[in-house]
Amino acid sequence: MATIKDIAKQANVSLATVSRVLNYDPAISVADGTRKRIFEIAQQLNYKTLRERSGHVAKERSRIGLVNWYSDQEEMLDPYYMAIRLGVEKECFQRQFEMVKLFAYNGEADQLRLGGLDGIIAIGRFEADDAASLSEDGKPVVFVDSSPDENRYDSVVIDMRKSVTEALDYLIGLGHKRIGYIGGRNVVNDKRVRDERELIFAERLGSSGLFAAEHVYTGEHLYAEDGYRLMKQAVSCSAAPTAFFIENDSMAVGALRALHEAGLRVPEDVSIVGYNDIAIAAYLQPPLTTVKVHMEFMGETAVELLAERLGTGRGIAKKVVLPTLLQRRDSCAAPRKEETEV
Helix, strand or coil: CCCCCHHHHHHHHHHHHHHHHHCCCCCCCCCCHHHHHHHHHHHHHCCCCCHCCCCCCCCCCCEEEEECCCHHHHHHHHHHHHHHHHHHHHHHHHHHEEEEEEEEEECHHCCCCCCCCCCEEEEECHHHHHHHHHHHCCCCCEEEECCCCCCCCCCECCCHHHHHHHHHHHHHHCCCCCCCEEEEEECCEEEEEECCHHHHHHHHHHCCCCHHHHHHHEEECCCCCHHHHHHHHHHHHCCCCCEEECHHHHHHHHHHHHHHHHHCCCCCCCCEEEECCCCCCCHHCCCCCCECHHHHHHHHHHHHHHHHHHCCCCCCCCCCEECCCCECCCCCCCCHHHHHHC
């Protein structure tokens, strides 16, 4: 029978680290890669908790398939989906569900190995065709970060419109009139699509007469290097924006570096608002104003919905919309007076 010592040896970490990670100690500071390695080793070794070994759980364990829209490499570069996955793993662990990671979804549902699973949690931007393929044998599916068919499938999403609007209203309230957008275009089923945040950005600023298409900068991905490159492009133009809404915090990290290299101060010269509130956001220089998304809770909620489906046979779909919070830190300020007069 696998022990914490076995996991610690394979993961090359201390016994205390393994114990605190597996018990989801919120005070522990450990790299995401290390956390991920510990969970994967625990699953490979079929590690059983004290509660399981004492016989207080049923012998039959539900097997949950996890389908992730991102590859492992992409997940490491953008912590958003990693945080959601950790939430799924945490709740599966607490409920004694066996979690099986199937693959990084590539749109070819016929390659899925779904046999023997009781249900599926799908993390990412899935469409109706994907949903139909995942549920073709009738097993329940819960979607996280998308809702391809809210009449049929459970889903967990955030209130995107409210969150983006609140961030933009904050910048407008500070007096900014030239507000830029930095983000990415997702590839869904081999088609490049605009992110919902970009659409809401254009709609909200358009309603105030402040939208300028030339101030929208998008790339292929949502990584720090993309934020760096797009911000360098943005500040090289005349009459550059005095504030930017950036699609995620990873891109904001790269954008801050580009501004520093250009000799522009944040927030004195340029204000920045990110999205997600990843762990490092509060420790950047300056601390990043960002939209806090309860990412791990999204994963936990997905498992709760699936557990309810399995336990009660509920036939009516539920769509859970979680709130966000604008974390106001030091990366935003009113524009200089001469900028407001342009």
